Amino acid sequence: MSNKLRQHIEEIVPLTDQEFQYVLSHFSFRKFKKRQYLIQQGDYVRNDFFILSGLVKSCSTDQIGKSHVVFIASENWWVSDPEAYHNQTPATVDIDCVEETETGYISLENREKLCRELRKLEYFFLRKTTAGYIASQKRILMLISANARERYQFMLLQYPGLLQRVPKSVIASYLGVTRETLSRLST
Amino acid sequence: MSNKLRQHIEEIVPLTDQEFQYVLSHFSFRKFKKRQYLIQQGDYVRNDFFILSGLVKSCSTDQIGKSHVVFIASENWWVSDPEAYHNQTPATVDIDCVEETETGYISLENREKLCRELRKLEYFFLRKTTAGYIASQKRILMLISANARERYQFMLLQYPGLLQRVPKSVIASYLGVTRETLSRLST
Numbered sequence: 154m155s156n157k158l159r160q161h162i163e164e165i166v167p168l169t170d171q172e173f174q175y176v177l178s179h180f181s182f183r184k185f186k187k188r189q190y191l192i193q194q195g196d197y198v199r200n201d202f203f204i205l206s207g208l209v210k211s212c213s214t215d216q217i218g219k220s221h222v223v224f225i226a227s228e229n230w231w232v233s234d235p236e237a238y239h240n241q242t243p244a245t246v247d248i249d250c251v252e253e254t255e256t257g258y259i260s261l262e263n264r265e266k267l268c269r270e271l272r273k274l275e276y277f278f279l280r281k282t283t284a285g286y287i288a289s290q291k292r293i294l295m296l297i298s299a300n301a302r303e304r305y306q307f308m309l310l311q312y313p314g315l316l317q318r319v320p321k322s323v324i325a326s327y328l329g330v331t332r333e334t335l336s337r338l339s340t
Numbered sequence: 341m342s343n344k345l346r347q348h349i350e351e352i353v354p355l356t357d358q359e360f361q362y363v364l365s366h367f368s369f370r371k372f373k374k375r376q377y378l379i380q381q382g383d384y385v386r387n388d389f390f391i392l393s394g395l396v397k398s399c400s401t402d403q404i405g406k407s408h409v410v411f412i413a414s415e416n417w418w419v420s421d422p423e424a425y426h427n428q429t430p431a432t433v434d435i436d437c438v439e440e441t442e443t444g445y446i447s448l449e450n451r452e453k454l455c456r457e458l459r460k461l462e463y464f465f466l467r468k469t470t471a472g473y474i475a476s477q478k479r480i481l482m483l484i485s486a487n488a489r490e491r492y493q494f495m496l497l498q499y500p501g502l503l504q505r506v507p508k509s510v511i512a513s514y515l516g517v518t519r520e521t522l523s524r525l526s527t
Contacts, residue, residue, distance in 0.1 A: 215485040219485075235477050287423045294433070
């Protein structure tokens with residue numbers, strides 16, 4: 154499993170074996186079953202999770218108890234509740250497994266230590282954070298100005314090959330459309 | 341004007357006079373009049389703008405020509421079209437001035453050069469990008485699961501003192517509500 158993590162980091166910065174072993178010593182690994190939670194609303198969030206295999210969804214529950222899909226993530230994505238992780242505030246979302254999911258995860262303390270000690274890792278996390286920021290901005294644009302068809306097309310582009318793995322109710326919630334509208338779009 | 345930039349950077353990393361002079365040599369400064377554009381949809385985006393004074397809004401125009409406010413930003417915020425800036429793709433938003441606005445701005449090339457040469461600046465931009473990522477996630481949560489009243493309250497918290505400076509039509513568009521709903525919320 155650690156090979157996938159190395160490959161992922163090395164897409165941005167090359168590491169010597171010794172450096173990778175040091176990086177690795179700051180990570181832990183855990184397998185979650187389908188429907189298990191990585192993070193639950195209200196939790197104190199210790200970790201940022203790198204998905205080695207599997208699929209998760211992040212949901213926010215509104216005042217009347219309705220759940221809304223914030224994002225879907227599979228292999229090679231990092232997932233957490235960013236504000237809760239970085240600012241040590243309670244989680245505002247649930248992240249649970251749509252499939253059995255293997256993760257490598259790192260605490261904020263270990264991440265900051267690695268960034269201080271190994272400049273390559275600071276650069277890696279800057280690039281990853283920038284990518285997360287860009288993806289979030291695109292999601293905002295989609296939410297405020299795209300119609301249902303554009304949202305669906307955006308999703309096909311952003312998550313190629315994922316539609317078969319995710320229940321239709323999750324896709325509909327991610328797009329903010331009804332199941333009926335989704336059926337019309339996907340035919 | 342450069343004092344404000346120094347103060348802003350030094351909230352995160354202290355700089356010697358010499359370091360700051362070096363940082364400063366990578367920035368340019370420009371004053372924009374009310375209604376002038378920092379970025380126009382379709383542009384090649386060279387710069388990330390730090391707002392020294394004034395107020396701008398970012399808008400996305402949908403297929404039927406309706407404009408939607410993505411964000412509002414004033415003193416001490418950084419604004420750009422993140423994807424266009426980082427990935428050198430055409431801008432997907434317009435950013436224009438609600439008030440006369442003074443900016444310090446930096447090209448991607450200069451920013452990357454500074455990050456390579458001065459580790460403190462890399463750390464500064466990592467912190468700023470993380471803050472932008474967190475703010476974007478909160479905006480997503482607001483858009484997908486908050487009702488009109490919650491959105492309004494979120495805005496009061498995120499932009500204290502700004503409501504008086506922004507036209508009601510801009511606030512209504514940012515919140516995704518009608519002018520009538522906004523009137524009800526703000527009384």
